[in-house]
Structures are given as structure tokens and as C-alpha cells.
Amino acid sequence: MNKIKLYILFLLPVLLTSCVPNKDLVYLQNKNGTSVAPITASNQKPYRLQVNDLLNISIRAIDPKLVEIFNPSGGQAIISTPDQGNYLNGYTIDDHGNIRLPVLGEMNVLGFTTEEVRIKIETLLHEKYFKSEAGIFVIVKLSGFRYTINGEVANTGIKTLYQDRVNILEAIANAGDINLTGDKKDVKVIRNFPQGSETFSIDLTDSNAVNSPCFYLQPNDYIYVKPLKQKSWGTGKTGIESLTTVVTLLSLATTTFLLLRN
Incomplete structure (x- = not known):
């Protein structure tokens, strides 16, 4: 009876600390x-282009033949292209922050937003090559x-989403979600800036x-999702898994003790 009590006292703290709590x-x-979370304005700032970014630039006009030279697709809108097509037909920002456009030549876009690049191209086309009647329309x-995601997620690697805005929950969902052994309270985001990189930490269990x-x-x-300490312990992610592990260890220890005793 005393041994059973001892086992129970041993099992309780192990079960409480080894499985991943719901919170x-x-x-x-x-x-x-509070029952209602306050509404806060989005603090997202426009993205400013950096070296090695890849741009898709489409230039249209009332007469498509006037702008065929600018468009690898012959002036037609690019609806959906594979990554290889984007790489071959897009404009990569070089180490000096420039892209090289047909007729227009070298253009510096480092630190610009895509909207600012669009305005810059439209202005150059109207000033040097086309009248307003041509109906020039530029898409950048x-x-x-x-983005890249690594650590305790279902599918790691370099991911691509075809949308303008992406939040971290969408990015994680696109990678198959965080595993049970992943630490949602301390997800790291490493972001590059022209002056260097910066590491952020975000607690995804908090509405803030x-x-x-x-x-x-x-x-x-x-994005890096580090493992919880429960993974390194190897006792299990849930109470059942932890109980099974502990019972197995106790059975092994008891069997070994009896064999040595005999």
C-alpha cells in the first residue's frame, strides 16, 4: 500500500509538468x-523595396502594340505564373538598388514602395514617350x-503567398500550423533592414x-518556432502519452528490481 502511494506521489508532478497545458x-x-477586446488600428507600414526583391511590372495602353516591348507577356495581364516564370520575367533589384527596364534603362528603386515605383515609371513614360491619350496604365x-519558416511547424521551408498583406497567423497556417511541441508564446521573427537585421519576439497566445x-x-x-521543454523531456504531449511513458518506465524498473532480487 505504501508503494502505491509512493508511485502516485511520483506520478502526479510528472503528469502535471510533462504534458502541454491548454493555455x-x-x-x-x-x-x-475583459469580455470584449479593444479595437486598435493596424500599425503596418508600407514595405520598402530591398536588394534581391523580385518585381513584376506590367505596362498597358489603349493600343497594346505600343507597349509590347515592356511586357514579356506581350501586353497581356499576368494572372498567375509559376515561380520559375516570375524569376525569368520579373525584375530583380541588384546590389546597387537598380532594376533595368526596356527603353527606360536603369532605375533606382531601393527604399521605394511599389506604389512609388509605379508613379515613377508612369511619370517617365508620359514625359518622354507617350501622350496622355495613349492611356498608359502601369502595375507594379x-x-x-x-518568407521562410523553420522549427516546430508541420512544413518548414521557403513559402510564397500571392497576396499583398500577410500576417503571421496566415503564414503559420500556410506552413501547416505549429506542432503541439512548438512554443507559441515566444515565436521569433527575423527581419532584414538596409542597415542590418532585427529579431522580434511575439506571444501568439495573447490577443495583444x-x-x-x-x-x-x-x-x-x-520565422522560427522553438520547441517546448516537454519535447526535450520526451515524456509526451498529452496526459495520456505522459502516463503511458511513466507507467512503462515504472514497469521496467519493477521488472529489473525483481530480476535482480531473485
Whole structure:
């Protein structure tokens, strides 16, 4: 009887500490205790282009033949192209911050937003080559929203989403979600700037995460989800798994003791 009590006293703390608690699994919990979370304005700033960014530039006109030279697709809108097509037909920003356009030549776009690049191209075309009657219409977009995710997620690697804005929850969902052994309370986001890189930390279990400067990602961000301590212990992610592990160890220890005793 005393041995049973001893086993129970041993099992309880192991079960309580080895399995992953529910509060570490749920996203965006309201930890302030209020029933309604306050509405806050988005703090996302426009993305400014950096070296090695890939741009898709489409120039249209009332007469498509006037702008065929500018468009690898012959003046037609690019609806959807594979990554290889984007690489071959897009404009990569070189180490000096320039892209090289047909007729227009070298153009510096480092630090510009895509909207500012669009205005710059339209202005040059109207000033040097076309009248307003030509109906010049320029589209400038990043060739997909690229980011890298690693650590405790279902699918690691370089990901591409074809949309202008991506938040960290969308990026994680696109990677198959965080594993049960992943630490949602301390997700790292490494972001490159012209002056260097900066590392952010975000607690995805807290509803205030939406106010973090890294909640909305920027192209080429690197996301790392570190493992919980439960993974290194190897006792299991749930109470059942932990109980099974402990019972197995106790059975092994008892069997070994009896064999040595005999």
C-alpha cells in the first residue's frame, strides 16, 4: 500500500509538468479578463523595396502594340505564373538598388514602395514617350510574398503567398500550423533592414499580439518556432502519452528490481 502511494506521489508532478497545458495551445487569448477586446488600428507600414526583391511590372495602353516591348507577356495581364516564370520575367533589384527596364534603362528603386515605383515609371513614360491619350496604365507588384519558416511547424521551408498583406497567423497556417511541441508564446521573427537585421519576439497566445510590429510580416521575413521543454523531456504531449511513458518506465524498473532480487 505504501508503494502505491509512493508511485502516485511520483506520478502526479510528472503528469502535471510533462504534458502541454491548454493555455499554451490556444491562439489570441484575452488575458486582460475583459469580455470584449479593444479595437486598435493596424500599425503596418508600407514595405520598402530591398536588394534581391523580385518585381513584376506590367505596362498597358489603349493600343497594346505600343507597349509590347515592356511586357514579356506581350501586353497581356499576368494572372498567375509559376515561380520559375516570375524569376525569368520579373525584375530583380541588384546590389546597387537598380532594376533595368526596356527603353527606360536603369532605375533606382531601393527604399521605394511599389506604389512609388509605379508613379515613377508612369511619370517617365508620359514625359518622354507617350501622350496622355495613349492611356498608359502601369502595375507594379512584388512577385509573390516570400518568407521562410523553420522549427516546430508541420512544413518548414521557403513559402510564397500571392497576396499583398500577410500576417503571421496566415503564414503559420500556410506552413501547416505549429506542432503541439512548438512554443507559441515566444515565436521569433527575423527581419532584414538596409542597415542590418532585427529579431522580434511575439506571444501568439495573447490577443495583444495583433499590436506587435511583427504581426504583419514583411517580404523575406524569417520565422522560427522553438520547441517546448516537454519535447526535450520526451515524456509526451498529452496526459495520456505522459502516463503511458511513466507507467512503462515504472514497469521496467519493477521488472529489473525483481530480476535482480531473485
